[in-house]
Amino acid sequence: MHELPVTQSILDNALRHAEGKRVTDIHIVMGELSNFIDDSIQFYWDMIAKDTLAEDAKLHFRRVPAEFQCMVCFEKYHPSSEEFSCPYCGSVGAKIIAGEEFFMEAIDVEG
DSSP: TTTTHHHHHHHHHHHHHHSSSOOOEEEEEEEETSOOHHHHHHHHHHHHSTSTTTTTTTTEEEEOOOEEEETTTEEEEOOOOOOSOOOTTOOOOOEEEESOOOEEEEEEEEE
């Protein structure tokens, strides 16, 4: 249910930036490590966008893969789903470089 407030925020921002024009498409970036689910966002979108200038807008989701940087050898790597340790040195200390993103990247409006 934590998708409802972020979906509401996306709708509010899209309508504000559309400046009274009909919103046709919304492009959302979601990191692989984010806790948000595309289908849940779409479900809430269909409910809360009803009767607004964004009612028929299509949501486009772009996934960003996870990328870590080892804090021992400083190599960057993509973790596997089973193993988060560094494939270069075996260390478990890492900084997340990418994969936690969640934001509205762009909107398309009519005319």
